[in-house]
Amino acid sequence: MANTTTPTMARSFLQVAATEEVAPPLRAVQIEGLAVLKIIKHCKEFSPSLVTGQLLGLDVGSVLEVTNCFPFPIREEDEEIEAEGANYQLEMMRCLREVNVDNNTVGWYQSMLFGCFQTVELIETFMNYQENIRRCVCIIYDPSRANQGVLALKALKLSDSFMDLYRNNNFTGEKLREKNLSWVDIFEEIPIKVSNSALISAFMTELEDDTPVTQCDYDRLQLSTSPYLERNVEFLIECMDDLSMEQQKFQYYYRNLSRQQAQQQAWLQKRRSENMSRKAAGEEPLPEEDPLNHIFKPIPEPSRLDSFLITNQIANYCNQINGVSGQSFSRLYLMKALHEN
Numbered sequence: 001m002a003n004t005t006t007p008t009m010a011r012s013f014l015q016v017a018a019t020e021e022v023a024p025p026l027r028a029v030q031i032e033g034l035a036v037l038k039i040i041k042h043c044k045e046f047s048p049s050l051v052t053g054q055l056l057g058l059d060v061g062s063v064l065e066v067t068n069c070f071p072f073p074i075r076e077e078d079e080e081i082e083a084e085g086a087n088y089q090l091e092m093m094r095c096l097r098e099v100n101v102d103n104n105t106v107g108w109y110q111s112m113l114f115g116c117f118q119t120v121e122l123i124e125t126f127m128n129y130q131e132n133i134r135r136c137v138c139i140i141y142d143p144s145r146a147n148q149g150v151l152a153l154k155a156l157k158l159s160d161s162f163m164d165l166y167r168n169n170n171f172t173g174e175k176l177r178e179k180n181l182s183w184v185d186i187f188e189e190i191p192i193k194v195s196n197s198a199l200i201s202a203f204m205t206e207l208e209d210d211t212p213v214t215q216c217d218y219d220r221l222q223l224s225t226s227p228y229l230e231r232n233v234e235f236l237i238e239c240m241d242d243l244s245m246e247q248q249k250f251q252y253y254y255r256n257l258s259r260q261q262a263q264q265q266a267w268l269q270k271r272r273s274e275n276m277s278r279k280a281a282g283e284e285p286l287p288e289e290d291p292l293n294h295i296f297k298p299i300p301e302p303s304r305l306d307s308f309l310i311t312n313q314i315a316n317y318c319n320q321i322n323g324v325s326g327q328s329f330s331r332l333y334l335m336k337a338l339h340e341n
Contacts, residue, residue, distance in 0.1 A: 029155040031066040043111035107136040155190040183308040246307040
């Protein structure tokens with residue numbers, strides 16, 4: 001009887017092990033309210049300088065829980081200072097473990113200015129984290145948008161198809177078409193859910209004022225365009241110039257490719273005519289390809305990664321300009337209606 005049940009138990013154990021290896025896709029990032037306040041405070045104190053920090057929490061099913069965080073020291077180019085920064089991180093995590101605080105690394109956070117975060121450095125940091133952590137996210141915060149009353153907090157991760165191409169360092173047009181990858185498929189934005197404990201929620205309820213708000217905020221009716229819109233337009237123009245430079249690289253590549261193909265056709269026609277003469281003379285024909293000839297060496301295609309990142313950044317600036325302009329038009333129509341009345 002025991003022999004008949006043992007294989008079934010073994011199969012069920014293997015099935016459970018197989019299901020544990022396949023992790024469900026990441027659906028949401030749940031972050032504690034205290035961790036959000038720490039991130040905002042750190043980014044605002046050092047603005048406009050860019051800062052980073054470590055995210056700590058738990059990976060539970062399809063939800064990544066961020067329960068705590070701590071800032072990184074300002075990075076310098078000196079190797080000794082970088083080594084001190086690494087020791088600082090290890091010491092911080094050891095201290096948190098001693099006081100029974102979650103010390104599992106689930107990613108990092110960093111600040112940005114005017115929505116500029118589409119960089120190669122961010123991708124390289126993701127790839128370094130992915131070597132040790134199966135699933136991690138990067139939470140980015142823009143303190144410049146706080147003046148518009150916007151909590152610019154995003155949770156990002158790299159798509160799986162993009163990471164495969166990045167590991168192989170192959171961003172040619174053929175590979176991109178094969179993977180069906182476009183510029184919008186580099187980053188995936190994960191929804192963020194801010195959670196608080198029951199005690200904090202009860203305390204915040206007690207702090208709420210029962211009386212209705214009677215003070216009017218006239219600053220929201222200012223008709224002047226904010227410098228935020230002006231800076232976004234300036235950065236958008238710079239990105240358009242960078243994208244034009246990338247297009248010139250591809251135009252130069254295709255011109256050289258067409259010139260090489262024309263030289264190959266001329267060389268083949270000449271070689272075929274020589275082979276016809278050699279056949280008529282009873283001699284062996286020459287090969288129609290000469291690997292030592294420079295016209296048969298393939299021209300390396302430039303990478304499309306930079307153009308993809310620039311296009312992503314242009315789309316981000318356009319969305320921000322659209323949002324700010326929509327608010328300005330709403331105020332203009334409101335003031336027009338007031339004047340008419």
